Amino acid sequence: MPVAPAHGATMAGVPVLDPVTAPAVDESSSTDDEAVRPWLVVVWDDPINLMSYVTMVLRRVFGYPRERAERLMLQVHHEGRAVVAEEPREQAELHVAQLHGYGLQATLERDT
Amino acid sequence: MAGLEADADGIRLRLEVTEARVLGSLARGLAGRIERAAASDVTDDVVLEPLLPAGSRGDAAVDAELRGLVRDDLVSLRSGRLLDLADLLGVDEGGAGPDADLDRVLDPDGAMRVVEALNDLRLALAATVGYAGASAEHRDGPPDPDDAEAVRRSETGRLIDALAWLQGGLIEFIEDD
Numbered sequence: 181m182p183v184a185p186a187h188g189a190t191m192a193g194v195p196v197l198d199p200v201t202a203p204a205v206d207e208s209s210s211t212d213d214e215a216v217r218p219w220l221v222v223v224w225d226d227p228i229n230l231m232s233y234v235t236m237v238l239r240r241v242f243g244y245p246r247e248r249a250e251r252l253m254l255q256v257h258h259e260g261r262a263v264v265a266e267e268p269r270e271q272a273e274l275h276v277a278q279l280h281g282y283g284l285q286a287t288l289e290r291d292t
Numbered sequence: 293m294a295g296l297e298a299d300a301d302g303i304r305l306r307l308e309v310t311e312a313r314v315l316g317s318l319a320r321g322l323a324g325r326i327e328r329a330a331a332s333d334v335t336d337d338v339v340l341e342p343l344l345p346a347g348s349r350g351d352a353a354v355d356a357e358l359r360g361l362v363r364d365d366l367v368s369l370r371s372g373r374l375l376d377l378a379d380l381l382g383v384d385e386g387g388a389g390p391d392a393d394l395d396r397v398l399d400p401d402g403a404m405r406v407v408e409a410l411n412d413l414r415l416a417l418a419a420t421v422g423y424a425g426a427s428a429e430h431r432d433g434p435p436d437p438d439d440a441e442a443v444r445r446s447e448t449g450r451l452i453d454a455l456a457w458l459q460g461g462l463i464e465f466i467e468d469d
Binding site: 224226227228229230232233236273276277280281282283285286287288289290 | 342343344345346347348349350351354355358361362365366369407408411412414415418423425452456459460463464466467
Protein backbone atom coordinates (compact mmCIF):
# COMPACT_ATOMS: atom_id res chain seq x y z
CA MET A 181 0.00 0.00 0.00
CA PRO A 182 1.61 3.47 -0.98
CA VAL A 183 2.36 6.00 1.83
CA ALA A 184 0.45 9.32 1.51
CA PRO A 185 2.79 12.45 1.18
CA ALA A 186 2.96 14.94 4.06
CA HIS A 187 0.64 17.98 4.00
CA GLY A 188 1.91 20.66 1.58
CA ALA A 189 4.64 18.37 0.23
CA THR A 190 5.21 18.04 -3.46
CA MET A 191 6.22 15.20 -5.66
CA ALA A 192 8.52 16.42 -8.44
CA GLY A 193 7.12 19.98 -8.15
CA VAL A 194 3.43 18.94 -8.41
CA PRO A 195 1.54 20.37 -5.41
CA VAL A 196 -0.37 17.84 -3.32
CA LEU A 197 -3.91 18.94 -2.68
CA ASP A 198 -4.83 19.95 0.83
CA PRO A 199 -7.58 17.53 1.92
CA VAL A 200 -9.65 20.50 3.19
CA THR A 201 -9.70 22.14 -0.23
CA ALA A 202 -9.70 18.97 -2.28
CA PRO A 203 -12.70 18.61 -4.58
CA ALA A 204 -15.61 16.46 -3.38
CA VAL A 205 -15.50 12.76 -4.25
CA ASP A 206 -17.03 12.03 -7.65
CA GLU A 207 -20.19 9.99 -6.76
CA SER A 208 -20.42 8.49 -10.25
CA SER A 209 -17.12 6.66 -9.84
CA SER A 210 -18.35 4.80 -6.74
CA THR A 211 -21.56 3.87 -8.59
CA ASP A 212 -19.45 2.55 -11.48
CA ASP A 213 -17.42 0.45 -9.03
CA GLU A 214 -20.62 -1.05 -7.64
CA ALA A 215 -21.91 -1.74 -11.13
CA VAL A 216 -18.88 -3.86 -12.02
CA ARG A 217 -18.39 -5.53 -8.64
CA PRO A 218 -19.30 -9.19 -9.01
CA TRP A 219 -22.19 -10.82 -7.21
CA LEU A 220 -21.79 -14.10 -5.40
CA VAL A 221 -23.88 -17.18 -6.03
CA VAL A 222 -24.03 -19.10 -2.75
CA VAL A 223 -25.31 -22.65 -2.29
CA TRP A 224 -26.44 -23.67 1.20
CA ASP A 225 -26.44 -27.09 2.81
CA ASP A 226 -29.73 -28.83 3.50
CA PRO A 227 -30.72 -32.31 4.69
CA ILE A 228 -32.47 -33.34 1.46
CA ASN A 229 -30.39 -32.66 -1.62
CA LEU A 230 -28.15 -35.66 -2.27
CA MET A 231 -24.44 -35.05 -2.67
CA SER A 232 -24.51 -36.72 -6.07
CA TYR A 233 -27.42 -34.50 -7.08
CA VAL A 234 -25.71 -31.28 -6.00
CA THR A 235 -22.57 -32.27 -7.93
CA MET A 236 -24.61 -33.05 -11.03
CA VAL A 237 -26.54 -29.78 -10.81
CA LEU A 238 -23.36 -27.69 -10.43
CA ARG A 239 -21.97 -29.37 -13.55
CA ARG A 240 -25.16 -28.74 -15.51
CA VAL A 241 -25.68 -25.12 -14.46
CA PHE A 242 -22.07 -23.91 -14.56
CA GLY A 243 -20.40 -26.42 -16.85
CA TYR A 244 -17.84 -27.23 -14.16
CA PRO A 245 -15.68 -30.33 -14.50
CA ARG A 246 -16.60 -33.11 -12.10
CA GLU A 247 -13.65 -32.45 -9.77
CA ARG A 248 -14.53 -28.79 -9.24
CA ALA A 249 -18.22 -29.55 -8.79
CA GLU A 250 -17.38 -32.22 -6.19
CA ARG A 251 -15.03 -29.88 -4.36
CA LEU A 252 -17.73 -27.21 -4.13
CA MET A 253 -20.34 -29.78 -3.09
CA LEU A 254 -18.07 -30.99 -0.28
CA GLN A 255 -17.54 -27.42 0.86
CA VAL A 256 -21.31 -26.96 1.03
CA HIS A 257 -21.59 -30.22 2.92
CA HIS A 258 -18.82 -29.58 5.45
CA GLU A 259 -19.02 -25.81 5.89
CA GLY A 260 -22.73 -25.24 5.42
CA ARG A 261 -22.35 -23.05 2.35
CA ALA A 262 -20.07 -22.35 -0.59
CA VAL A 263 -19.62 -19.56 -3.10
CA VAL A 264 -20.04 -21.42 -6.38
CA ALA A 265 -19.68 -18.44 -8.71
CA GLU A 266 -18.74 -14.76 -8.80
CA GLU A 267 -20.24 -12.97 -11.75
CA PRO A 268 -22.20 -9.92 -12.93
CA ARG A 269 -25.57 -9.53 -11.27
CA GLU A 270 -27.70 -10.47 -14.24
CA GLN A 271 -25.80 -13.72 -14.78
CA ALA A 272 -25.81 -14.47 -11.06
CA GLU A 273 -29.61 -13.98 -10.92
CA LEU A 274 -30.05 -16.38 -13.83
CA HIS A 275 -27.88 -19.02 -12.16
CA VAL A 276 -29.62 -18.66 -8.79
CA ALA A 277 -32.94 -19.11 -10.58
CA GLN A 278 -31.64 -22.24 -12.33
CA LEU A 279 -30.35 -23.65 -9.05
CA HIS A 280 -33.76 -22.99 -7.48
CA GLY A 281 -35.32 -24.87 -10.37
CA TYR A 282 -33.26 -27.90 -9.41
CA GLY A 283 -34.24 -27.54 -5.75
CA LEU A 284 -30.98 -26.24 -4.34
CA GLN A 285 -31.06 -23.59 -1.63
CA ALA A 286 -29.12 -20.85 -3.40
CA THR A 287 -28.87 -17.13 -2.81
CA LEU A 288 -27.42 -13.99 -4.30
CA GLU A 289 -24.96 -11.88 -2.30
CA ARG A 290 -23.04 -8.70 -2.96
CA ASP A 291 -19.32 -9.25 -3.09
CA THR A 292 -17.87 -7.17 -0.28
CA MET B 293 -40.52 -53.74 -4.46
CA ALA B 294 -39.04 -50.84 -6.46
CA GLY B 295 -36.16 -51.71 -8.73
CA LEU B 296 -33.78 -50.18 -11.21
CA GLU B 297 -31.74 -52.04 -13.77
CA ALA B 298 -29.72 -51.16 -16.83
CA ASP B 299 -31.43 -51.78 -20.15
CA ALA B 300 -30.19 -51.57 -23.71
CA ASP B 301 -32.41 -48.53 -24.28
CA GLY B 302 -31.90 -46.80 -20.95
CA ILE B 303 -32.75 -47.63 -17.36
CA ARG B 304 -35.64 -49.88 -16.42
CA LEU B 305 -37.79 -48.62 -13.57
CA ARG B 306 -40.03 -51.13 -11.82
CA LEU B 307 -42.54 -50.26 -9.13
CA GLU B 308 -45.25 -52.37 -7.54
CA VAL B 309 -48.74 -51.09 -8.22
CA THR B 310 -49.16 -49.74 -4.66
CA GLU B 311 -45.81 -47.97 -4.84
CA ALA B 312 -46.70 -46.37 -8.17
CA ARG B 313 -50.13 -45.37 -6.86
CA VAL B 314 -48.74 -43.71 -3.71
CA LEU B 315 -45.95 -41.94 -5.55
CA GLY B 316 -48.20 -40.79 -8.38
CA SER B 317 -50.82 -39.49 -5.94
CA LEU B 318 -48.19 -37.59 -3.99
CA ALA B 319 -46.86 -36.05 -7.21
CA ARG B 320 -50.29 -35.01 -8.44
CA GLY B 321 -51.25 -33.70 -5.01
CA LEU B 322 -48.11 -31.58 -4.69
CA ALA B 323 -48.53 -30.20 -8.22
CA GLY B 324 -52.05 -29.12 -7.32
CA ARG B 325 -50.89 -27.55 -4.06
CA ILE B 326 -48.21 -25.55 -5.87
CA GLU B 327 -50.66 -24.34 -8.51
CA ARG B 328 -53.32 -23.37 -5.96
CA ALA B 329 -50.80 -21.46 -3.86
CA ALA B 330 -49.55 -19.59 -6.92
CA ALA B 331 -53.08 -18.74 -8.01
CA SER B 332 -53.98 -17.35 -4.59
CA ASP B 333 -50.58 -15.70 -4.04
CA VAL B 334 -50.00 -17.72 -0.86
CA THR B 335 -46.55 -17.08 0.57
CA ASP B 336 -46.63 -18.79 3.97
CA ASP B 337 -47.13 -22.47 3.10
CA VAL B 338 -44.33 -24.24 4.95
CA VAL B 339 -44.46 -27.16 2.52
CA LEU B 340 -43.78 -24.89 -0.43
CA GLU B 341 -41.00 -22.96 1.28
CA PRO B 342 -38.13 -25.14 -0.02
CA LEU B 343 -39.74 -25.22 -3.48
CA LEU B 344 -40.00 -21.42 -3.73
CA PRO B 345 -36.84 -20.51 -1.79
CA ALA B 346 -35.35 -17.20 -0.79
CA GLY B 347 -33.22 -15.38 -3.36
CA SER B 348 -31.12 -13.74 -0.67
CA ARG B 349 -30.50 -14.16 3.04
CA GLY B 350 -30.15 -10.82 4.75
CA ASP B 351 -31.08 -8.53 1.84
CA ALA B 352 -34.86 -8.21 1.68
CA ALA B 353 -34.80 -6.06 -1.45
CA VAL B 354 -32.69 -8.51 -3.44
CA ASP B 355 -34.82 -11.40 -2.15
CA ALA B 356 -38.08 -9.73 -3.17
CA GLU B 357 -36.76 -8.82 -6.59
CA LEU B 358 -35.48 -12.31 -7.36
CA ARG B 359 -38.62 -14.00 -6.06
CA GLY B 360 -40.73 -11.75 -8.23
CA LEU B 361 -38.65 -12.63 -11.26
CA VAL B 362 -38.65 -16.39 -10.89
CA ARG B 363 -41.80 -17.39 -8.97
CA ASP B 364 -44.06 -17.99 -11.96
CA ASP B 365 -41.39 -19.95 -13.82
CA LEU B 366 -40.66 -22.09 -10.75
CA VAL B 367 -44.34 -22.84 -10.28
CA SER B 368 -44.88 -23.98 -13.87
CA LEU B 369 -41.55 -25.90 -13.94
CA ARG B 370 -42.36 -27.81 -10.76
CA SER B 371 -46.03 -28.52 -11.41
CA GLY B 372 -45.19 -29.59 -14.98
CA ARG B 373 -42.68 -32.23 -14.01
CA LEU B 374 -44.72 -33.48 -11.05
CA LEU B 375 -47.69 -33.99 -13.36
CA ASP B 376 -45.39 -35.73 -15.85
CA LEU B 377 -44.31 -38.08 -13.07
CA ALA B 378 -47.92 -38.78 -12.13
CA ASP B 379 -48.70 -39.54 -15.78
CA LEU B 380 -45.66 -41.84 -16.04
CA LEU B 381 -46.87 -43.73 -12.98
CA GLY B 382 -50.38 -44.02 -14.35
CA VAL B 383 -52.23 -41.88 -11.80
CA ASP B 384 -54.85 -39.79 -13.59
CA GLU B 385 -56.35 -36.40 -12.73
CA GLY B 386 -59.03 -38.03 -10.60
CA GLY B 387 -56.37 -39.84 -8.58
CA ALA B 388 -57.26 -43.22 -10.04
CA GLY B 389 -54.77 -45.82 -11.24
CA PRO B 390 -52.58 -47.59 -11.98
CA ASP B 391 -54.00 -51.08 -12.21
CA ALA B 392 -50.74 -52.94 -12.65
CA ASP B 393 -47.12 -52.86 -11.62
CA LEU B 394 -45.01 -50.27 -13.41
CA ASP B 395 -42.31 -51.45 -15.79
CA ARG B 396 -40.89 -48.65 -17.90
CA VAL B 397 -37.59 -47.95 -19.60
CA LEU B 398 -36.39 -44.36 -19.25
CA ASP B 399 -33.84 -42.63 -21.47
CA PRO B 400 -31.43 -40.12 -19.83
CA ASP B 401 -33.77 -37.16 -20.35
CA GLY B 402 -36.73 -39.06 -18.98
CA ALA B 403 -34.68 -40.24 -16.03
CA MET B 404 -33.60 -36.65 -15.32
CA ARG B 405 -37.22 -35.47 -15.28
CA VAL B 406 -38.02 -38.18 -12.74
CA VAL B 407 -34.96 -37.23 -10.65
CA GLU B 408 -36.07 -33.60 -10.52
CA ALA B 409 -39.67 -34.49 -9.62
CA LEU B 410 -38.48 -36.89 -6.91
CA ASN B 411 -36.34 -34.08 -5.50
CA ASP B 412 -39.37 -31.80 -5.35
CA LEU B 413 -41.35 -34.49 -3.54
CA ARG B 414 -38.58 -35.13 -1.04
CA LEU B 415 -38.21 -31.42 -0.30
CA ALA B 416 -41.95 -31.04 0.26
CA LEU B 417 -42.24 -34.20 2.38
CA ALA B 418 -39.32 -33.10 4.53
CA ALA B 419 -40.94 -29.73 5.10
CA THR B 420 -44.15 -31.36 6.38
CA VAL B 421 -42.34 -33.07 9.27
CA GLY B 422 -39.23 -30.96 9.82
CA TYR B 423 -37.04 -33.77 8.55
CA ALA B 424 -33.41 -33.36 9.66
CA GLY B 425 -31.74 -35.97 7.50
CA ALA B 426 -31.28 -39.73 7.35
CA SER B 427 -28.51 -39.78 9.98
CA ALA B 428 -30.66 -37.83 12.44
CA GLU B 429 -33.57 -40.20 11.90
CA HIS B 430 -31.27 -43.18 12.45
CA ARG B 431 -29.79 -41.62 15.56
CA ASP B 432 -33.20 -40.90 17.09
CA GLY B 433 -34.22 -44.55 16.86
CA PRO B 434 -37.71 -46.01 16.34
CA PRO B 435 -40.65 -43.84 17.43
CA ASP B 436 -42.92 -44.44 20.40
CA PRO B 437 -45.84 -46.35 18.84
CA ASP B 438 -48.29 -44.43 21.03
CA ASP B 439 -47.02 -41.10 19.71
CA ALA B 440 -48.96 -40.65 16.46
CA GLU B 441 -46.96 -37.61 15.40
CA ALA B 442 -43.64 -39.39 15.97
CA VAL B 443 -44.89 -42.38 13.98
CA ARG B 444 -45.94 -40.09 11.14
CA ARG B 445 -42.54 -38.41 11.17
CA SER B 446 -40.79 -41.74 11.10
CA GLU B 447 -42.91 -43.10 8.24
CA THR B 448 -42.42 -39.92 6.24
CA GLY B 449 -38.69 -40.09 6.91
CA ARG B 450 -38.60 -43.66 5.60
CA LEU B 451 -40.47 -42.58 2.47
CA ILE B 452 -38.02 -39.71 1.94
CA ASP B 453 -35.10 -42.13 2.28
CA ALA B 454 -36.71 -44.63 -0.11
CA LEU B 455 -37.19 -41.93 -2.71
CA ALA B 456 -33.56 -40.91 -2.14
CA TRP B 457 -32.49 -44.44 -3.05
CA LEU B 458 -34.52 -44.26 -6.25
CA GLN B 459 -33.20 -40.82 -7.07
CA GLY B 460 -29.60 -41.82 -6.40
CA GLY B 461 -29.86 -44.84 -8.68
CA LEU B 462 -31.24 -42.76 -11.52
CA ILE B 463 -28.48 -40.15 -11.05
CA GLU B 464 -25.86 -42.89 -11.31
CA PHE B 465 -27.38 -43.98 -14.60
CA ILE B 466 -27.55 -40.41 -15.95
CA GLU B 467 -24.00 -39.55 -14.94
CA ASP B 468 -22.64 -42.75 -16.45
CA ASP B 469 -24.16 -41.91 -19.83
